[in-house]
Amino acid sequence: MCGVVGVRSRKGVRLSDVISVLQGLQHRGQEASGFAGITVEGGIVSFKDVGLVAEVFNRYKKDPLLKAAVAHTRYSTHGESYRPENVQPFVGFINGKMIALVHNGNLTNYAEIKAELQRQGVVFRSTSDSEVLLLMYAKETGDPTERLEKIYRKVEGAWTVLLLDGDEIVAFRDGYGFRPLWMGRRGDEVWFASEDSALRQAGVDVVREVERAEGIIVGDGEKNFRFEVKESLPCSFELVYFARPDSKIFGRSVYEWRLIAGEILAEVDGIGGDVVVPVPDSGTIYAIGYSRKSGIPFQMGLIRSHYAGRSFIQPSQDMRRRTVRAKLFPVSYVLKGKRVILVDDSLVRGTTMGEIVKMVREAGAKEVHVRIGSPPVISPCYFGIDTPTKGELAAARMSLRRITEFIGADTLLYLPLERYKRELPSFCHMCFTGEYRVKVPTTSQPL
Numbered sequence: 526m527c528g529v530v531g532v533r534s535r536k537g538v539r540l541s542d543v544i545s546v547l548q549g550l551q552h553r554g555q556e557a558s559g560f561a562g563i564t565v566e567g568g569i570v571s572f573k574d575v576g577l578v579a580e581v582f583n584r585y586k587k588d589p590l591l592k593a594a595v596a597h598t599r600y601s602t603h604g605e606s607y608r609p610e611n612v613q614p615f616v617g618f619i620n621g622k623m624i625a626l627v628h629n630g631n632l633t634n635y636a637e638i639k640a641e642l643q644r645q646g647v648v649f650r651s652t653s654d655s656e657v658l659l660l661m662y663a664k665e666t667g668d669p670t671e672r673l674e675k676i677y678r679k680v681e682g683a684w685t686v687l688l689l690d691g692d693e694i695v696a697f698r699d700g701y702g703f704r705p706l707w708m709g710r711r712g713d714e715v716w717f718a719s720e721d722s723a724l725r726q727a728g729v730d731v732v733r734e735v736e737r738a739e740g741i742i743v744g745d746g747e748k749n750f751r752f753e754v755k756e757s758l759p760c761s762f763e764l765v766y767f768a769r770p771d772s773k774i775f776g777r778s779v780y781e782w783r784l785i786a787g788e789i790l791a792e793v794d795g796i797g798g799d800v801v802v803p804v805p806d807s808g809t810i811y812a813i814g815y816s817r818k819s820g821i822p823f824q825m826g827l828i829r830s831h832y833a834g835r836s837f838i839q840p841s842q843d844m845r846r847r848t849v850r851a852k853l854f855p856v857s858y859v860l861k862g863k864r865v866i867l868v869d870d871s872l873v874r875g876t877t878m879g880e881i882v883k884m885v886r887e888a889g890a891k892e893v894h895v896r897i898g899s900p901p902v903i904s905p906c907y908f909g910i911d912t913p914t915k916g917e918l919a920a921a922r923m924s925l926r927r928i929t930e931f932i933g934a935d936t937l938l939y940l941p942l943e944r945y946k947r948e949l950p951s952f953c954h955m956c957f958t959g960e961y962r963v964k965v966p967t968t969s970q971p972l
């Protein structure tokens with residue numbers, strides 16, 4: 526998962542404004558960030574590094590006035606994490622003109638395309654699939670629309686991209702519409718960002734979502750183009766977990782969806798309990814919905830630390846345990862002697878939930894009933910979300926009874942898959958169904 530930002534302005538926009546929007550997308554990626562731009566005088570500027578947006582741009586220490594720029598915050602789904610050469614934007618030159626690309630998504634036929642390009646003598650500097658897009662764009666001929674059309678015919682998978690081509694910005698979403706992209710305006714500035722909330726917080730008026738298979742080119746004028754759409758597959762996990770609750774994604778309010786999902790859980794549940802407790806922050810809105818529907822009081826039985834920092838790769842069970850305990854603190858005043866309905870958005874490996882259930886019990890809970898606001902995740906995602914391999918997914922290798930025992934809960938209930946699909950038609954549910962509707966890589970290919 527990543528966050529992308531682009532802007533074009535005749536009078537110029539400060540880099541600090543671009544950074545503000547990028548910071549509004551920090552939740553979409555915390556590994557690395559960067560930008561590339563053209564100044565109002567025509568100079569080329571770029572900077573990227575490993576780290577949070579604020580950390581990276583504190584190292585840059587300049588605030589140029591930009592005519593056009595793209596920026597990116599990275600969470601690796603393809604290409605090794607924390608490797609500087611995989612940090613975006615990817616920058617190149619065509620006849621002395623800079624092109625720079627930022628990408629959210631994963632190309633599922635990346636390996637074939639890369640092999641083909643290598644046979645033609647193209648040299649890669651990274652292991653990221655996003656570089657393939659830049660090199661294909663540079664290699665094709667014609668105007669931006671013609672170049673993208675040729676790429677569109679060859680590339681499979683998820684690709685929301687922003688391209689800086691000279692001093693023009695080209696915005697494009699793949700034909701399935703896996704990843705979001707919004708357009709906004711402020712004065713003479715035209716903006717693009719992964720989520721509308723990030724634009725609004727920077728004082729940009731939100732215009733609309735870019736459609737799937739739609740491209741928008743913004744220079745001194747504006748031009749739209751559309752290719753033939755494919756099956757509608759916007760990622761439902763954006764609503765479940767990734768997007769900010771104050772965002773609207775694929776026409777739906779993220780907050781409203783989480784509330785509805787919590788209500789559905791309460792509707793299909795017959796357990797009863799004394800208190801509804803969210804796993805903060807991911808389960809909070811679901812728990813509000815559950816409480817509202819069931820009439821069982823909502824309480825913050827777990828407090829989240831704002832100072833615990835980021836959790837990096839957790840190689841051992843003991844480190845995972847320590848990370849959870851450094852982040853979440855149980856409130857025995859709320860939990861002691863209670864039948865607790867513990868609510869979260871999703872259950873992937875089950876190891877974190879197991880630790881949380883243990884903490885809730887240690888704080889005196891009489892019973893712990895875990896309720897999950899999405900269906901069981903049974904298959905990996907190949908379209909831009911870093912889910913574990915099938916063997917690590919709790920629901921892919923264990924029965925409901927075994928997972929309940931594994932996490933140490935009294936009972937476990939997921940949002941029913943059929944209901945989820947009915948409520949979110951025309952969305953991607955592939956990690957919940959295991960039925961891939963788009964060609965996915967074979968295991969021999971790197972992902």
Ligand code: SF4
Nearest residue numbers: 760761762906953956
């Ligand atoms: S497989 Fe799951 S996580 Fe991946 S795009 Fe589809 S819904 Fe989203």
